[in-house]
Amino acid sequence: IQAVVFDIGETLVDETRHWAAVAQYAGIPQLTLMGVLGGLIEGREHHRSLFGFLQIESVDPNIFGYRIEEQDLYPDVVSILRQLKTAGYVIGITGNQPLGAVQQVAALGLPVDFMGSSSEWGVAKPDPGFFERIAAGLGLAYDEILYVGDRLDNDVLPAQEIGMHAAFLRRGPWGYLQASWSAAADVEHRIDGLAGITRVLDRIEAQVVEPAPAQP
Template identity: 50%
Template sequence: MTLAHVRAVVLDVGETLVDETRAWTRAAGEVGVTPFALMGVLGVLAERGEPVARVWDVLGVEPPASRPTIGPDDLYPDALPTLTSLRSAGFVVAIAGNQPAGAEDQLRAAGVDLDLVASSARWGVAKPAPAFFARILSELRLAPEHVLYVGDRLDNDVLPARAAGMRTAFLRRGPWGYLHASRAQVALADLRVASLTELTDVLLAARR
């Protein structure tokens, strides 16, 4: 199977469609540390492959009481044009990521209207668990080789989606994207891109 056989494109949320800078900056202010300190610790955890939730322990603060939110201005500039272009080209387009309750409604309010918008909070299972990717396939009712999963991380996106039999696209964007781009396992992705615009161009060219 090649990319020409892809019928559905499923995208991660954080740092794939959504720029999380505002959310992390707000969280830093809420817990009383500088954004620089928070981002620096997140970078170290990303390099070590440790859970993001450890950031609060390392900083010695309680986690923020408020949940992060997603607004229209948080979407990367290429997000909505990519979703629109892919749907216009006949792809089934979906979003499925590790997101808290409320994220699905926030994404729809931000202009995301797709065949499937799903979150780990609603499904009760999170990446990289195999059950998360099995749920994607169940919802789409497609064989895994016809589904392309797009994300910025190897551990949470590319490797578990590949293990589920899906095609994968690695997006070099955000902290994990830049770090993981230098790792040997990035070669396991079927496609490696620096933007969603590039992703669209490749997928459309594969259909010609």
């Protein structure tokens, strides 16, 4: 593995403040909004259907007065990124994000070498083209990349299908709900926090470096 690439929402960024801003904008309790969101996730529907339920025409976070800040990073983000960077891995952050969101994360001073988003590339996960853009941008083969995300449908399974290694992070609404899906059995690696990435990398390395055959 030469590069570790991270999804953004609910992988690096705790989106609690984002959804709170949406609820406030819509004039409904946060509990109501999260209940509707959970139902959509479990029903395999796109989360943007939520905005239709709330009768919000635009999904631009700017209308909610929301901007990604340092307080939104999960507590384990900075330490694992620094650890991976020190170990010599290329670090990427990519996601299905509106214009400017990736830059907001990068501006927090994280050790990031590569970044991109669906709004910039014109292709969104789970389309294979999204993961093709990652590999092309890094100049690496698919099997030299570990993709880390909180969603089976958007992150982990599409990355695996194209030939990347992938780690499913059981975190956030999607992570907890999708962990019980039957498709979770097809996941190559599962982690409950970003610290688990080092163990994943060790396992992958152990698979690649096979012992030499015994001499007769």
